[in-house]
Amino acid sequence: MEVGVLETRGMTEKVQSMKQWLGMVGLLLPVLMAGCTPQNEVHTLRAHTVALERQSSAQRQTVDARVQQLSDRLTQVEQAQAATRRDLARIAATLDEFRGHMQRLQGAIQETERQTQRSTTQGEGGSSTRLANVENRLRALAKRLAVAPE
Numbered sequence: 001m002e003v004g005v006l007e008t009r010g011m012t013e014k015v016q017s018m019k020q021w022l023g024m025v026g027l028l029l030p031v032l033m034a035g036c037t038p039q040n041e042v043h044t045l046r047a048h049t050v051a052l053e054r055q056s057s058a059q060r061q062t063v064d065a066r067v068q069q070l071s072d073r074l075t076q077v078e079q080a081q082a083a084t085r086r087d088l089a090r091i092a093a094t095l096d097e098f099r100g101h102m103q104r105l106q107g108a109i110q111e112t113e114r115q116t117q118r119s120t121t122q123g124e125g126g127s128s129t130r131l132a133n134v135e136n137r138l139r140a141l142a143k144r145l146a147v148a149p150e
Helices: 002-035 039-145
Strands: none
């Protein structure tokens, strides 16, 4: 039996030794396989990466340029809007000034019309009164002179 036990022990040691060897191979195999990757695939991958970086950079520059254009256009629109507001304020002030002038002119016209009406009324009344006074004086004079009034 000793021979069988010795053989079993030897086999166990061999199995353990093989397990250790397989563990190391399991760890080293992916590293070795990565080193075995064909160089043309690595170069292709690098070329794609560089192309994507260039494309991204070009797109970023295009976007930055477009943002700058839009910013400049917005500034122009804001300036035009401010100028329009200033012009509108000037027009409103001028319109208010014209309204003031119109009101003063309307007041002056109304005052002139009232004065004209007073003058006409006073003129008619004053003329009638004067005429009556003149007629009375003529009658009185005619009586003194003993002449019949005409």
